[in-house]
Amino acid sequence: MGVAIAYAGAGIGLGLAVVGAGLGIGRLAAGTAEGIARQPSAERQIVGATNLALFLLEGVAILAEVFCLLIILLKN
């Protein structure tokens, strides 16, 4: 029972992390595309500013996935 709950928790947590990261990356991509469409000459700066936020976001999502994996590995 406890093991089943651990597996369920890890699975649900993984799904939630993916949903959150997907929403965040989607917003970032939309913002970047709009920004470049409005101001094509500033593409380099816009991409640079987006990259940093993207990588920080990705780090949080990866952290969530690592903790989900730890639930599975340390379930006993």
Place this chain on the structure above:
Amino acid sequence: MLMVPQAPVPEAQAAGQAFNPGDLILGHVSNTPLAHPLIHLPTVFGIDLSVTKHVFMLWAVAATVFVVITTLVQRFVRQERLVPAGPMNVLEIGVEFIRDTVIEPNISRKWSDLWTPLILTFFLFILCANMVGLIPIFDVLGLLNHYVFHAGEDAFLTRLIHGGPVATGNYNVTAALATITFIATILAGTLAHGFIKHWKNLVPPGLPAPLYVLLIPMEIVSMFVRPFALTMRLAANMTGGHIAILAITSFVFIFAGMFGTWMAGAGIGVVFSVPLAVGISGIEIIVVLVQAYVFTLLSAVFIGMAINAHH
């Protein structure tokens, strides 16, 4: 926290009749078990100095990077003309890319000469350590061992084959790299502003006193969270791709076992596993490049934040 799952003992796999994808996947990404290291070394001050596979790969990659880069640069410095020739071109593209997109926007001109070597070393080392995972050296060696060499259970070759080849997929390795960034951040702030002023720069001056009670703990926590996030990002990304490829490949054996015939496994392999694994391997090439870039970019950003503390 920094524990790495130990590889299962190979005998258990050989003796076990049922195929266990979990053990197989962990065995392919984790370090060699401490009970069977590659080279036995004594324990000093409670630290077991034995060389495991990740340490071995770390040294191999570091030595390769050092020899190749030094040779290239030495040859370039010694030649008459300033136009690079041969493989030096590739190195120059990489160095220029890092200089233009990572160092110059983040670290001010005055300090960039001091920190460029560190950032470039990070980039080249992490890139090469990541790329080793894309080359199936140890899988080919394993095949050769199985069909040609027949090395014994305790032979060096057998111990070398087991475990993951990606040193940067180990949390301990990336934690060490992130620690270098952490120390470099403090050093950069200290050199630019002096020791006391660097710590004062962490919080903006001239705020009401109650705000500092909230702000100072937050800044201290974020100071330690940054290297922690660097550690986790690199290691988890490098391990994650391998786990995904192995899990998808495992479907072949899972289906073959489920239906009791190898035909089912071969079918799912042709239709599903192999195309998807090839696609994920393609993504892995991008991930390898991006993660090396991200680590260097964030290191440069943190160093730049300590230098250009404009509160």
